[in-house]
Amino acid sequence: MKNPLMISVLLFFLAACTEVYFTESQPAGKKALKQIPDDFHGFYLDPDSNDTIQINAASFEISNDEGYLSDSIELKKWKKYYFLNIQEDQHGYWDVYLIRFTDNKTLEVSMIDGDDSVAINMLKTVTEVTVKEKSDGKVDYYLIEPSRKELRYMIDKGVFSSKTKYSRID
Numbered sequence: 001m002k003n004p005l006m007i008s009v010l011l012f013f014l015a016a017c018t019e020v021y022f023t024e025s026q027p028a029g030k031k032a033l034k035q036i037p038d039d040f041h042g043f044y045l046d047p048d049s050n051d052t053i054q055i056n057a058a059s060f061e062i063s064n065d066e067g068y069l070s071d072s073i074e075l076k077k078w079k080k081y082y083f084l085n086i087q088e089d090q091h092g093y094w095d096v097y098l099i100r101f102t103d104n105k106t107l108e109v110s111m112i113d114g115d116d117s118v119a120i121n122m123l124k125t126v127t128e129v130t131v132k133e134k135s136d137g138k139v140d141y142y143l144i145e146p147s148r149k150e151l152r153y154m155i156d157k158g159v160f161s162s163k164t165k166y167s168r169i170d
Helices: 001-015 118-126 148-156
Strands: 019-022 041-047 051-054 059-062 065-068 075-079 081-087 094-103 106-111 129-133 141-145 161-169
Touching: 106 129, 118 129, 118 141
Parallel strands: 019 141
Antiparallel strands: 019 094, 041 051, 041 161, 051 059, 059 065, 075 081, 081 094, 094 106, 106 161, 129 141
């Protein structure tokens, strides 16, 4: 993975300033896919921001930065959802994005917004949340390690509330 990719992913997918990290890629215990499913291949556009994503068998490109499935970028499937897991460099924790097709032409990418107090309070009712603070006492990031049952509950209750929709344009 190129370092600019992580920056691009964070700029495009993350609306939050306060991260919610997972201790391991999700869903825990599921094997990562070796390739991105054919249904995902294509070129996508976020009509609100004009951001684009191109997806191929083993890679995706966001604003000319390319990422490849690897030990630090994993795609996993569980039930009707896909999870893009990107291991961050500083602590080795994982950014987790919930991905699904809402129809044959729309790719929805969701994340947990660490600045959304409703989402964080709901998260705290589902699983143990460790709060890591900066030296000034403000929240630096949240760290979680949900079970599969807790992960399913998080999805069902809308904890992955920050969504970006990309329309297929090819």
